[in-house]
Amino acid sequence: MKSSYDILGNHIRLIDTRNRESITDRVLGINIDKFFMPSVANVIGTDLSKYKLITKGKFACNPMHVGRDERLPVALYDEEEPAIVSPAYFMFEVVDNSILNEDYLMMWFRRPEFDSICWLHTDGSVRGGITWDDICRLELPIPPIEKQLEIVNSYKAITERIALKQKINDNLLATSQAIFKSWFVDFQPFEGKCPYFWRNGCVEDIAEFYDSMRKPLSTLERTDMEKVYPYYGAVSIVDYVDDYLFDGEYLLVSEDGIYVVDENGHPLLQHITGKFWANNHAHILKGKAGFTEDSLYLFLANTNMAPIVTGAAQPKINQANLKSFPLVIPDSETLSKFNALIEPFFDQRLSNVAEIKELEALKELLLSQLTH
Structure with missing residues (x-):
């Protein structure tokens, strides 16, 4: 009908x-x-x-x-x-x-x-x-109330499955965060002290920036595109487009928008794999110098970057401030052991994210059918 x-x-x-x-x-x-x-x-x-x-x-x-x-x-x-x-x-x-x-x-x-x-x-x-x-x-389509409820129930079944996977991922991340705190905040493997041979550095020492590859697309430019690849903004997927700029595993750090840090001053991050397009509202990073995207995520996610947020009307973390933000960098042997320890947790998270993406696609399909 x-x-x-x-x-x-x-x-x-x-x-x-x-x-x-x-x-x-x-x-x-x-x-x-x-x-x-x-x-x-x-x-x-x-x-x-x-x-x-x-x-x-x-x-x-x-x-x-x-x-x-x-x-x-x-x-x-x-x-x-x-x-x-x-x-x-x-x-x-x-x-x-x-x-x-x-x-x-x-x-x-x-x-x-x-x-x-x-x-x-x-x-x-x-x-x-x-x-x-x-x-x-x-305007909106208003089918009979029975049809509305049928659509809503199907949608809720998908969203509940997504919520379950997201809860599992929250637990996996919490475990990874606990390991990070044990190693790099409480220094438990190092007798409670920061090893003297760790060095002072900055984000640019551990992350490669790919901001120059970003390309924003307006709503009008995206309107007639086939919805194939995710189009990322500052904190989430904004849309889907017919081409991609990036292929692989990356971290996106919110550059500007309503929010760029959380209530604790930690930057808003997206851990992404696969093919995607990104606009210019998020910095695009990969780990380097022994840092994987997993360990880079944890080091950034546990750093208070509120001091480098500029702008009142529109908060912003510019590239220069992010690159120069100071960090304590562990030695390569410690970092290698830490990477091996957290890798299974992040692998499972990314596997769950892949399933969530498939479920999100089903949601979008259901939403697209509301006009029928």
Whole structure:
């Protein structure tokens, strides 16, 4: 049965519930992958009673960076305990759940085509915002509610499998991190002291940079491309394209965007294998001088790089600052033993990542069929 289309504004409405009774101080933001995440904004001294209170089944979106990030950060809140979001966010709900299921709507929001249309509606500001009226004018297919639920259940089965694999990978990384801490923070194999013959160096001593090979592609350039190879941005896959620039194992370090470091100042990294394209919002690195991509990942992931982040409106780690960032570099024998110890954990992680990519492709296929 072919779905009938309707404008989104007939099925959603703005809500404006404030945290006036100080119900919670848990402030959330939305990442470009369309999930809620702890906000990195400094809210010390901020009146949180003015923030919007979001509860289960409600949506929030950040309309302010669509032009820059080529995505509308929008997410469906699914937790039992309420949280708060920026007063600048749009917060909304589905008018009638018997006509439009909120999980089905969130699936529609995840389609790359939805982001492309939003991008086309952005205003002329530096960051490229989108208005509520423009969002309401967007169209979506609305099949019978039974069909919506069938699609949602299939989608959830895939996402649950992905979540399982990601949890396994989290455990593998946690084990690798524990080994790193034991060796290079607590120095347990070295009687609790940093060996005197380890040397002071910098990131450029242990990493080869391939930034010159990056090439950004606009949304319009990517629109008619066959979706074959992942197109990476600062922190994740942005799209898929019909060609590739890189083939092999690399680390991508977030260069600029909404976030370039986590709450502990550690850089945001992507560990990638295979053929891919990358834009100019991430540095492209490979290990050298005895460092594999595995050990390079752990050394960078455990380094506080907040001091070299520049820019207020748009945080940035430029190449010169990253290359010159100081590190203590172990001797080659120690590094070789460490590489051998962590390699099985990273091999299993990358194998799981490959399966996750296949599952993600199934998700994309399911999302692409929403128009039928």
